[in-house]
Amino acid sequence: MNALDFWTYGVVGATFLLYIGIAIWARASTTGEFYVAGKGIHPVANGMATAADWMSAASFISMAGLIAFNGYGASVFLMGWTGGYVLLALLLAPYLRKFGKFTVPEFIGDRYYSQAARIVAVICLILASITYVIGQMKGIGVAFSRFLETSYEMGLYIGMGIVFIYAVLGGMKGITYTQIAQYCVLILAYTIPALFISLNLTGIVIPQIGLGAGYAPGGNEISLLGKLDQVVTELGFKEYTTQVMGSTLNMFAYTLSLMIGTAGLPHVIIRFFTVPKVKDARYSAGWALVFIALLYTTAPAVGAMARLNFTDTLMVQQTETTEEGLAAFEPQPYDELPPWFKNWEKTGLLVWQDLNDDGLVQYYNDTNEATAAEAEALGYAGSEVFHRSGDALNAGPDRDIMVLANPEIAQLPDWVIALVVAGGLAAALSTAAGLLLAISSAISHDLLKGVFAKGISEKNELMAGRIAMAGAIVVAGFLGLNPPGFAAGTVAIAFGLAASSIFPALMMGIFYKKMNNAGAVAGMLAGITVTLLYVFQHKGIFFIPGTAFLAPEMGMGPDWFLGISPNAFGAVGAIVNFLVAFIVAKLTAPPPEHIQHLVEDVRVPRGSGEATSH
């Protein structure tokens, strides 16, 4: 066992013992505690737990990698996943807290006086949550495969087992305290390497400032972002600070979809049921965003600096040369590459193929015609860095390895690298557990106890919840073998599903007194159907490879509606939901008097009680 392995096993092991210890100490004993931790969780503590619940493998492991390779275009994740909290705080959290129930479908069922609405909400919630868990499984698979030096698939199977043990151990109460611990681990793991790297590259410790600063190894004559723009364009890639994702309209829709989805995801909304007062629900959302913003404002620096370091390791820019473009870079011999490259090769997430048999690693954008011409003159036979996904080889490294590989690439001490692995696992596990809890409560509490088996005992309800969790893990794990995208992209689809179904129903339930059961049900069904069909036709039915009926490999081209990508389509689905709901509500009978009173009552804080079940 080498020093790095020693540190990794030590740090990961110690943090797991901590979480399990806390979970046992705060074991849930009643169904009430299983779903919603008892009252009396302080807004700051609740904010921290919400942040851990919220920041998943997508935020921790995947997002900075997408920023690294999409530059400005990845701003959709940064704005989308934070701006949603404004919607959540202003439009939903205080009212749902006042309403005081355990689950989101319970609110929808009561507000729309309809079991059908409740069942539709459960289905939408399960679809969104399972898709979200697939993204987590991808992240967990990446982390375990690197940490145990095995294939991605093997890492995924091990991860499924750990998530299962972890999630069935405790309910919400155990999770709340555990998540506070997980937040601390993940934020340290994210920021410490960022501080080191920022200091190395710019001489400034704070990454948020360092990203705008001068590039220290170049004598501060050029800014770090300017240097990055220059390096990537010379290698044929798009300019970092201006490249867009798709089109401006796509970025707009993508951001909107993530924002609305944030405010519609059940596992985050549930958090606001656990604070004692309406007043606290408002501040809780703010505190959650404080803790989230710590990571989100660091991520742009992590992404940009990882891209620079990664590129610089493989293609060394010559300082004393008159050459321009690709010829100014010297590809490095494979045998002399640092160990991280070969370690990641074991996972299949980074692949080198010596296309021109010269033993050197060429890395550039071979789809750029001008660069490809320069490359041909230099005797290169194409960019040689790939990643495997399923049976296919795709260009460049798997984006999801960047955050985990970043400290190794920057040659940071072993304990920092170990900490990042522990942080990634904390992020993935905490969110997976929160989501699985939302799935299990939707099935056992809303479907069984609420609709199909009203007389079920508490013990059987808990048992059904655990079985539902296990089922969800197996399904998500299986689909995670061939995820529909990088972790953050997969998670974005989950947000689109929540955006197109749950959020409009909740918002209209509070702000539009005349919204009735028929309108809400029709809206949710229309919104999620439109979104699902669009996603499935491009990404495969339930993301199973080969079942896409409008895929590029079938020669049909992406054929995107107005250039909006499937990951961003939740915004369109949400608009469809609002429109259909509004029209149907106008054509059918208004909600009964007592429901309109209920809405008025939800709008004022006075008289809020504890969360109750019925």
Place this chain on the structure above:
Amino acid sequence: MTPENRSAYWKANLWLLTILLIIWFVVSYGLGILLVEPLNNFSLGGYPLGFWFAQQGSIYTFLVLIFVYAWQMNRLDKKFDVDEV
């Protein structure tokens, strides 16, 4: 609490929401996406300004918006006598 009081409280709430959501929209979708190109001609702390709004500034603004909302709503609750006891 009287129905008039209730509806005045709700109206004040909607006003506050509207103002805050306009700022929310302008900073993220406006400055961060639609106007990013012209703004990138300016720079802030070494960042192109539009890029800064998209990757840093909008997040700081969201934070301020939520705390202003919580603070103002708690004030409204007291003013209209609908706060929790």
